[in-house]
Each structure stands twice: as C-alpha cells, then as structure tokens.
Amino acid sequence: MVEERERYPIGTFACPENVTRDVLERWMEQIRTLPAQIQEVVKGLDEAALSSAHRDGGWTIPQLVHHIADSHLNYYVRIKLALTEEQPTIRPFFEDRWAELADSALPVEHSIQLIESLQVRLIHLLQSLTAEQRNRTFVHPEAGETTVAECVGFYAWHGEHHLAHIKNAIKRYQARTS
Numbered sequence: 001m002v003e004e005r006e007r008y009p010i011g012t013f014a015c016p017e018n019v020t021r022d023v024l025e026r027w028m029e030q031i032r033t034l035p036a037q038i039q040e041v042v043k044g045l046d047e048a049a050l051s052s053a054h055r056d057g058g059w060t061i062p063q064l065v066h067h068i069a070d071s072h073l074n075y076y077v078r079i080k081l082a083l084t085e086e087q088p089t090i091r092p093f094f095e096d097r098w099a100e101l102a103d104s105a106l107p108v109e110h111s112i113q114l115i116e117s118l119q120v121r122l123i124h125l126l127q128s129l130t131a132e133q134r135n136r137t138f139v140h141p142e143a144g145e146t147t148v149a150e151c152v153g154f155y156a157w158h159g160e161h162h163l164a165h166i167k168n169a170i171k172r173y174q175a176r177t178s
Contacts, residue, residue: 006054006055006058006168007055008161009161009164009165009168010157010160010161010164013153013154013157013158013161015150015153015154016153019134019147019149019150019153023153024126024134024149024152026156027152027153027155027156028123028126028127028152028156030156030159030160031119031122031123031152031155031156031159032119032123034068034115034119034159034160034163035112035113035115035116035119037163038065038068038108038112038115038163038166039112041163041166041167041170042061042065042108042112042166045061045170048173048177049061049170049173050062050108052169052170052172052173052176053169053172054165054166054168054169054172055168055172058165058169059099059165060169061108061166061169061170062104062105062107062108063099063104064162064165064166064169065108065111065112065166066099066103066104066106066108066111067095067098067099067162068111068115068158068159068162069111069112069114069115069118070093070095070098070099071095071158072115072118072119072155072158072159073114073118074093075151075154075155075158076118076121076122077090078090078138078146078151079122079125079148079151079152080125081138082136082137082138082147082148082151083125083129083133083136083148087136087137087138087139087145088138088139089138089139089140089141090138090139090140090141092140092141092142115159122155126152129148133148134147134148134149134152135147135148135149136148138151
C-alpha cells in the first residue's frame with residue numbers, strides 16, 4: 001500500500017476559508033516560479049534518471065512534467081469558463097489516460113514551455129480580477145462548486161505537489177545508483 005507521504009509529500013490541499021489578496025499573491029508567485037523550478041530540477045538528468053518514478057507504480061519524471069502541463073491547461077480553461085459563463089459545469093479528464101498518449105513521450109522541455117506560457121497568461125489574468133470575479137464559480141461533477149480563488153490555490157498546490165514528486169524520483173534514483 002502506498003504511504004500517504006509518498007502520495008502527498010507536501011500534504012493535501014487545504015484552502016483557507018478567506019482567500020485574501022495576500023494569499024492570492026502568494027499562490028500567483030508559486031505559479032509564476034514553477035516552470036523555472038521544474039527546469040532547474042530536471043536539468044542534466046540522463047534517460048535513466050528521467051525514467052525513475054517517485055514511488056513504486058508511480059509516474060516517471062517525464063510523465064509528471066507532462067501531467068503538470070495537461071492539468072494546468074485544464075485549470076486555466078476552468079478559470080476562464082468560470083469568468084465568462086454562469087457557473088459552468090466543467091468536464092473532468094482522465095489523467096492516467098492522457099499520460100499514456102503519444103505526446104507524453106516528447107522531451108520534457110516542450111511541457112515546461114507550455115507551463116511557462118500558461119503561467120504568463122494566467123498571472124496576467126489573475127492580477128486584473130476583482131473580488132467578485134475571484135468568487136465566481138464552476139461546478140466539478142465530482143468535487144462540486146469551486147471558486148476561481150480556490151482553483152488558483154489548488155493550481156499552485158498541484159504544481160508544488162508534483163514538483164515534490166519529481167524531486168523524490170531523483171532522490172530515489174540517486175539512492176539506487178550510489
């Protein structure tokens with residue numbers, strides 16, 4: 001059985017009851033710096049290191065990086081839908097199936113570029129939001145109603161969560177090869 005700390009190395013996401021502008025700013029900074037952090041962590045890894053998983057049965061480093069790009073693309077669209085439609089019901093995606101598609105075999109640099117581009121657009125958008133816009137909602141069929149602010153927090157947490165998985169995969173690889 002997978003230990004909780006292997007699945008959630010930074011813990012699970014907990015959204016504060018009151019998302020202040022300061023909290024939102026902190027989350028935006030996490031989102032803004034994520035691509036450079038991923039790039040720094042994977043820089044110079046060879047194929048053997050890249051093929052390491054963060055835990056038995058877990059995703060490899062490229063799968064994690066591509067998953068971050070895939071899911072953050074979905075979060076970005078969810079936020080835009082919430083800002084332009086009245087409480088839209090969003091469509092979930094099968095992350096595990098997306099991770100098996102051919103584009104997941106591309107070099108990680110392509111997904112890092114995509115993440116970086118999404119972050120630039122998202123941060124620009126978020127900086128312009130009013131309090132009313134931050135409280136607009138979408139409905140996830142399984143998770144229920146989510147505000148734009150909550151989505152931003154989860155988006156920031158999600159990147160940090162998988163960055164920790166990548167770091168753990170590298171540590172695991174280094175422990176096996178030293």
